[in-house]
Amino acid sequence: MAQHGEQRCGELHDPGQRQQQQYPHDHGGAQADRARPRLLMLGQTAGQDRNEDDVVDTQDNLKRGQGDQRKQDIDFEQSGHGRPIRLAGAPVYGSLDRVNRPFRPDPSWCFAGYQVAPYNACAEGSPASAPRLHHPDRINGMTYRLLQRAAPLALLSLLLVACEGELQIRLTDAPIDDATAVNVRFTGVELLTEAGTAETYDFDEVRTINLLDLQGGRTVTLVSDDDVPGGTYSGIRLLIDAPSTGSESTITFSDGSEFPLVLSSAAGGSRSVSGSFTVEEDERLALTVDFDLRRSILEPTGTATAYRLAPRLRLVNDADVGTLTGRVAAAYLTDPDCDNGDDNSVGNTIYVFSGRNATVSDMDNAVDDAITFGAVELDDTSGEYSYTVGFLPAGNYTVALTCQGRLDDPVTQETIAFTSTTNVSIESGRTQTVDFD
Structure with missing residues (x-):
């Protein structure tokens, strides 16, 4: 869950965790001003004078950068001077001499000192009255060519919250x-x-x-x-x-x-x-x-x-399931009616049906078939028979034991004998024991 001040899925995202720091390579301006984020607004008329009143403070709205920002520098023009314009957290250097024409991308966006943010996070007003392109310090302008090159890069660097x-x-x-x-x-x-x-x-x-x-x-x-x-x-x-x-x-x-x-x-x-x-x-x-x-x-x-x-597949959420386990007395598996091989080891099966007191039956591709099965296996060390059925969603079940499981075809209907049945409730994250003694 996103906390206060965090960005949510679908919002613009600056991948770094931001906190206050000074712009690198600052030239002029008060120290206090350099420590505060300022806006770069779209729509600045070519050659328009700028003053400090045009600057909108967004310290409460925008997250600042941390770490060595110099590593993120994008040097567009080595001859450029002045403070970098930060587009989505990456400093962009360029010549700051003059602008030959206005730069008017989508007015619903504005460029912030460290981050590109939605217009309504930058200043009040409608897109039609969007503030002009402005830099934290007094800048005479930028070349149109620089802006042409910087804007696509800025848009590419916009990342949606993951x-x-x-x-x-x-x-x-x-x-x-x-x-x-x-x-x-x-x-x-x-x-x-x-x-x-x-x-x-x-x-x-x-x-x-x-x-x-x-x-x-x-x-x-x-x-x-x-x-x-x-x-x-x-x-x-x-x-x-x-x-x-x-x-x-x-x-x-x-x-x-x-x-x-x-x-x-x-x-x-x-x-x-x-x-x-x-x-x-x-x-x-x-x-x-x-x-x-x-x-x-x-x-x-x-x-x-x-x-x-x-x-035939069954999908479960691990957070919602429990486990059924237990022992089976050998007498259930050595009955003359069993069909489980010479060593009484084949076809001994636990059938699990949904609901309490469910009608137990063989598999025949019907909606009331058992939802899953467990094999009864002999532990050679202890000499005991046991079973485990995992990944049962929490709820009530009817559990049935048969030693004729290998006679049960998954498509056709047969008559097989269930030697014992019982009800059980499964809880999430817990193991329930049901023994057939």
């Missing part, structure tokens, strides 16, 4: 059964604007990420506190390198077989995830994209050998 904030984007993953690696190549991300355009952030080089490494609340950073234009966005698009032919994105199964992954829009898959978020000026926003592999990997069709990648 309407930017910092954005971090991380990637996490909901689990999939039977696979040992899902390597997806990412080339960048796009921020989707409400106007239908996109801000694109390409990676320096293609990043291959094994999404299975991102289960249980683990993440990888895609965008690390980058400065992005402030404003409200409608979503994020992941730039994925998985073409229909020659794809280097792959999936590897527990038997060692490996197949290419190709992008597909089947089953509602999209590289984009909707979700409005606002990047505030000078503030940091952290987001996480949940790449739900359980619903994103589709089997080949026809004679094709490539598996289809139809991304």
Whole structure:
């Protein structure tokens, strides 16, 4: 939030922090006058005499420069003398002999001793009655050529207040059964604007990420506190390198077989995830994209050998999420009705449904599907089964356990058994424990 005296997004901005100091290379004039900022007004009639009454004091309105201003000097004419005219903080030297014609840029602006400022910050009155071009000291004039050269530079040196904030984007993953690696190549991300355009952030080089490494609340950073234009966005698009032919994105199964992954829009898959978020000026926003592999990997069709990648994504604000974790008794996973492999380790899954006492069901691409999933994993050291589901927005949920998760196809409807269900409330920034004993 901009404080009193600070400039806001969209206003003119002098990039340096300004405080009072004496002009360098001053020639004449009282010491007190040299320490006070004066205005350079537009519209001075050629050859008009100037007196001290014409000078408007803007000490309350304008911020002064600091540091060694000599480093910013722009020497237009080595033969010029006199005090520099400062255009947007940069001293401009030139000959100060006479003016052959009036200089009349846009009268809604005036040049201040250290900074270009809006007209209404410089003097009262309408643009039609704009004060004349004036220098802090008595100056007989400037060459028209000098002003022609100085004005464009001054305009270029005008900077809008940086309407930017910092954005971090991380990637996490909901689990999939039977696979040992899902390597997806990412080339960048796009921020989707409400106007239908996109801000694109390409990676320096293609990043291959094994999404299975991102289960249980683990993440990888895609965008690390980058400065992005402030404003409200409608979503994020992941730039994925998985073409229909020659794809280097792959999936590897527990038997060692490996197949290419190709992008597909089947089953509602999209590289984009909707979700409005606002990047505030000078503030940091952290987001996480949940790449739900359980619903994103589709089997080949026809004679094709490539598996289809139809991304199902979920976008959350890290400030609004909590974590669900817990233990699972082995008895739930060794029941004769389980279909979880010879070692009871495949397909043990936590389904998380929105709301309390929700109807639990398999995945079938319906609106009441589980919003995310967690894998039940064996800790070889403790011998206990446990799970973690991260990045759940604060709210109420129904949590269900099944040992038949690998039977659940993301598109078709199956009947799978849930061995236990319970309700849970998630709070932002907190971890909630739910054990299945």
